[in-house]
Amino acid sequence: MVCIVGTRAEAVKMAPVVLELRKQPWADPVLVATGQHGPVVDEVLACFGLRADIPLAPPRRDDSLTTLTAQLLRQVDGCLRGARWRAVVVQGDTTSALAGSMAGFLSSLPVVHVEAGLRSGDLGNPFPEEAHRRMIAQVSALHLAPTPVAESNLRRDGLSGEATVVTGNTVIDAVVLAGRSPAAARDPLVRRVEAIGAPVVVVTAHRRENWGEPIARISRAVAELSLRHRELTFLVAAHMNPVVRSAIEAELRGLPNVLLPGPVAYAPFSRLLSRARLVITDSGGIQEEAAAFGLPVLVTRENTERVEGLEQRVARLVGTKEADIVAAAEEELALGYGEFAHSGPPSARPNPYGDGRAGERSAAACGWLLGHRDRPAEWRPEPVSGRSR
CATH class of the missing domain: 3.40.50.2000 (Glycogen Phosphorylase B;)
Structure with a gap:
C-alpha cells in the first residue's frame, strides 16, 4: 500500500x-x-x-x-x-x-x-x-x-x-502520542514556557482566505488581549509561510508576554497545547487537537467543517473582526479553565472527534x-450533557 x-x-x-x-x-x-x-x-x-x-x-x-x-x-x-x-x-x-x-x-x-x-x-x-x-x-x-x-x-x-x-x-491518536514524547519535554521552547509558569493562550493563523487584512485584525486582537491580560503568556506559533509570519509579527513584536518562536515542531507544540487555557486559531486540525485536552477554541473563520465542536460547544466561530475576537476571548477567560462548556475537568468531557x-x-x-479481515466496528462519540452558556 x-x-x-x-x-x-x-x-x-x-x-x-x-x-x-x-x-x-x-x-x-x-x-x-x-x-x-x-x-x-x-x-x-x-x-x-x-x-x-x-x-x-x-x-x-x-x-x-x-x-x-x-x-x-x-x-x-x-x-x-x-x-x-x-x-x-x-x-x-x-x-x-x-x-x-x-x-x-x-x-x-x-x-x-x-x-x-x-x-x-x-x-x-x-x-x-x-x-x-x-x-x-x-x-x-x-x-x-x-x-x-x-x-x-x-x-x-x-x-x-x-x-x-x-x-x-487520527489526530487525537497523534497529538497525545507526540505530547508525551521525551523530545517534547526537552524542547527549549517548552522549558521556557514551563519555567514562566503562566497560563498559556495558543494562537495560530495561516489560512489563505485570511491572508492580508484578516490576519492583521487577528493579530491586533491578540495584541489587545495581551495588554489586558499580563498574567497570561500568548504563544503565537507562526506559519512557515514568510508572508503570513511577517504579517503576524508586525503587529505583535515587542509585547512582553507574547512569544513569537516562528514555526513550532509538532511534538513540543502538542505538549504546549496540553497545558494551554485557550486556543485562538483558523486551523482545522488544531480545532480537533485542542479537543483532546478539553480546551476552548475560538475559530477565526467565517465557517468551519469541524461542526462537531460547535454543536458540542467546545468551539466558537468568531470570524476575524478584532472586537469580536476580543469579546469572545474575554468571555472564555472569565469562565475559567475547566468551565468552557461543561462542568468538571477537561479530561471528563467527551471528545467529539x-x-x-x-x-x-x-x-x-x-x-x-483488501479482503484480509472482517469489517471493523465503527466509532461513535459519547453523548454530551452539560450546562449551556
Whole structure:
C-alpha cells in the first residue's frame, strides 16, 4: 500500500495509520512524501519514529495552485508506475491528497481517503480545500469518516453505505502520542514556557482566505488581549509561510508576554497545547487537537467543517473582526479553565472527534477493503450533557 503525505497536517494524521499498518502482515505500507511542505514533514514523521520510504523532489515554489497540482500529479504518477501496488491511501484535503487520489484512480488502484466527509458547504471557503475534499471523495473506494457528521455528509452526497467506515479522527491518536514524547519535554521552547509558569493562550493563523487584512485584525486582537491580560503568556506559533509570519509579527513584536518562536515542531507544540487555557486559531486540525485536552477554541473563520465542536460547544466561530475576537476571548477567560462548556475537568468531557484508536480502525478498514479481515466496528462519540452558556 502507498501512503501519501505532503504537508505537516497530513504527516500528523497519517502517522497513526502507517504505524498500525506496519503491524499487519498483509499491509507492507510504503510512505511517500511529495515535498509540498519540505523538511517540516520529515520532522513530524520523526516524532513518530517514521521516515519517508520514497521522498519525491519538492515542487517549484510559486503562487499558482494549478502549477503545484500539475507538478505533484506528475510526481506521484511516476512513483506509482512500475510497481505492483494494491491501494493508495491519502489524507484530508491538500493538493498532495488530491494529486495522490487522482494518480491512484487513473492507475486503476483503489483509493482510501482518511478523514473523508468534511464539508463546509462553501466551495470558496476554505479554498481550495473544500473543492479538493469533494473531488477526492468521487474517486475513493473507501471513505474513512472521522465522525458520524462526516458520514452523514457523504451519505448526502450519495457516497456512503458499505464504502464508509467511521473511525474517529487520527489526530487525537497523534497529538497525545507526540505530547508525551521525551523530545517534547526537552524542547527549549517548552522549558521556557514551563519555567514562566503562566497560563498559556495558543494562537495560530495561516489560512489563505485570511491572508492580508484578516490576519492583521487577528493579530491586533491578540495584541489587545495581551495588554489586558499580563498574567497570561500568548504563544503565537507562526506559519512557515514568510508572508503570513511577517504579517503576524508586525503587529505583535515587542509585547512582553507574547512569544513569537516562528514555526513550532509538532511534538513540543502538542505538549504546549496540553497545558494551554485557550486556543485562538483558523486551523482545522488544531480545532480537533485542542479537543483532546478539553480546551476552548475560538475559530477565526467565517465557517468551519469541524461542526462537531460547535454543536458540542467546545468551539466558537468568531470570524476575524478584532472586537469580536476580543469579546469572545474575554468571555472564555472569565469562565475559567475547566468551565468552557461543561462542568468538571477537561479530561471528563467527551471528545467529539475520537478516542485515540482511529489509526487502529483505519488499518483494519484497509484490511477489510483488501479482503484480509472482517469489517471493523465503527466509532461513535459519547453523548454530551452539560450546562449551556
